[in-house]
Amino acid sequence: MATVTGAVGFHDRKPDLLSGTPRAHAIDRWIFVFMAAWYIGIVLAGFIPDSLMKVEMVQTGQRPPFPIVLHMHAVVMGAFLLLLFAQTWLMATGRRAMHIQLGIAGTVLAVVVVAVGFVLVPTMYHQLWNSAQTAVTPEAKAATQMGLTIWDNITLLQLRIGFLFPLFIAIGLKARGREAGLILATAIPLPAGIDRIPWLPHTMPGNPISVDLYTLLAISPMFVWDVARNGRVHRAYWIWIAAYLPCAIAVHALWNSEWWHGVVPRLMGVG
Numbered sequence: 425m426a427t428v429t430g431a432v433g434f435h436d437r438k439p440d441l442l443s444g445t446p447r448a449h450a451i452d453r454w455i456f457v458f459m460a461a462w463y464i465g466i467v468l469a470g471f472i473p474d475s476l477m478k479v480e481m482v483q484t485g486q487r488p489p490f491p492i493v494l495h496m497h498a499v500v501m502g503a504f505l506l507l508l509f510a511q512t513w514l515m516a517t518g519r520r521a522m523h524i525q526l527g528i529a530g531t532v533l534a535v536v537v538v539a540v541g542f543v544l545v546p547t548m549y550h551q552l553w554n555s556a557q558t559a560v561t562p563e564a565k566a567a568t569q570m571g572l573t574i575w576d577n578i579t580l581l582q583l584r585i586g587f588l589f590p591l592f593i594a595i596g597l598k599a600r601g602r603e604a605g606l607i608l609a610t611a612i613p614l615p616a617g618i619d620r621i622p623w624l625p626h627t628m629p630g631n632p633i634s635v636d637l638y639t640l641l642a643i644s645p646m647f648v649w650d651v652a653r654n655g656r657v658h659r660a661y662w663i664w665i666a667a668y669l670p671c672a673i674a675v676h677a678l679w680n681s682e683w684w685h686g687v688v689p690r691l692m693g694v695g
Contacts, residue, residue: 451649453516459607459646460509463614466642467505470620471498488551497544500536501613507533508610530606531597538590541613545582549575549692574629576688580675581615581635588612588671595663604646608664611643618642631679636672 481487507530514523556572559565592609618638619628627634650658678684 452653455646455649456512456604456607457509457516459643460505460512462645463607463610463642464505464509466614466621467502467617470617473622474620488555491547491551493540493544493547497540500533500540504530504533504537505610508606511606534590534593538586538593541582541586541589545579545586546692549579549688550694553689553692553694573685576685577629577632577679579688579692580678580684581632584671584675585613585616588667591667592664604650604658604660607646608643608660611639612668614642615639632675 478487478490482489507526511523511526511530514520514526552568552572552575556565556568559568589609589612592605592612596605596609615635615638618624619626619635624638625634647657647661650661
């Protein structure tokens with residue numbers, strides 16, 4: 425995405441032992457395509473089993489139907505990931521003009537992703553809140569109340585995404601860099617898929633340490649290659665961690681605190 429693809433370009437390489445090799449040039453071209461495909465694979469691994477389970481729960485009356493905004497979120501986020509893959513593919517195959525043209529759609533879609541996300545968060549909270557208030561049996565009421573307590577904490581992660589994702593997209597718009605910045609920006613909402621992968625060990629819902637560790641792991645292929653290729657940590661990563669770290673500290677500090685559990689209902693308009 426010519427207008428949103430980079431916090432900082434990664435192609436200002438210093439000469440190194442790999443620079444003149446065909447393998448190095450090939451990886452330079454295709455590393456971003458790999459990262460886009462890697463992200464799509466992560467999302468599918470998490471959301472396919474989770475969605476199938478929840479559809480069955482809706483069909484058996486164990487949970488209310490999905491709100492329309494949830495379907496909208498799935499469509500626009502899926503479109504964003506596919507557009508990321510298409511853009512990286514176009515650059516890797518030398519179709520720069522088409523890449524630039526498609527960048528306009530990427531800008532608009534990024535705005536829509538953020539807007540839908542800010543509608544989705546309170547909508548889902550209200551749905552769970554209403555279920556907790558209307559539960560009939562003590563068992564159902566206890567289960568929904570526990571779910572609401574967990575969702576208070578999840579809201580911290582959602583708010584972090586709502587702040588950092590548009591921030592990194594905006595940095596990309598200003599910098600007019602290349603694909604790497606968008607890859608780093610897209611890593612921010614990726615835990616929504618990672619947390620749903622059933623066979624991964626997690627620290628959730630006790631604490632969000634696994635969320636941060638898996639996010640770092642998700643960007644590690646690009647990071648490892650860039651350090652090996654460039655001989656240093658590119659400043660784009662320092663910018664990313666400088667914004668991510670304070671938010672991570674805030675999330676960990678507020679996680680499961682009585683103060684936060686008291687704030688969330690008021691923040692969501694149900695307190």
